[in-house]
Amino acid sequence: MIKKADIILAAILIILGGMIAYMMASTDNRGHAVLITVDGKEYGTYSLYENKSITVKQNGHINKIIIKDGMVTMAFSDCVNQTCVHTGAISKTSQSIVCLPNKVMVQITGQGQGEAEYDAISN
């Protein structure tokens, strides 16, 4: 009952997924800064190398983000699904922690102290 078109479609999807996964993996870089956005707007940027605990309070929602030893984790969230807390620790530029119910997003960016230092030397 499986037709030829099914197999072709499956092959196309596997190749597409593999290509995107490869592209993501090849652009995987060590980040330098932690960018926290709330509802698409920037909440704050923090260094990835400085141990810090940030509590984001907005619209009655609480999210607690911990930066420790170059890794970022969502330690606490008052959201329903707890997906953000279960995401675990992130440290690379392609990674992010998203809390959709609270619209909080934690991203790792390349711009930060590392690049600032580089600029200082080249100037």
Place this chain on the structure above:
Amino acid sequence: MTQYQTNRDKTKRIAVSAVLASLGLIFSYIEAIIPFSIGVPGVKLGIANLVVVIALYALGGSYAFSINVIRILIAGLLFNGIFGALYSLGGACVSLLTMIILKKTNIFSIVGVSMAGGVAHNVGQMLIAAAIISNIKIFIYFPVLLFSGMITGIIIGFISYLVLKKLNV
């Protein structure tokens, strides 16, 4: 006589739709109380889609659409939350539209149609998530969601095939 028959046929379809919507609601509930998770956010089996695929083949696209919208709205009000219903609705619409189009081409089997539906469901949900969070970086999960959508879609497709064979519709 023919009028009577078409009326009776329509009544039967509506009754079957109601039963399938209830069944889908039970599936949604099962998934809400037993979280099937493999540790990747957004990945779940989606057993409620079984009802949608069966409805699509047994009753047609418009019936499948109604059943799914009713199921998602009620599930949202009862246990998933309205916020969750918004994602589900987006994913479900993209998924069902894909399945209707692929079914119309007549070159795919139910497994292929279901597989494409599974992938479309995840991509649709991700598009809504990207729109709400207004950030495109959420596409990091794309490969994971694509493969998980394929696998769950294939499983749902196989089960639907077996069920429909038994139902003789």
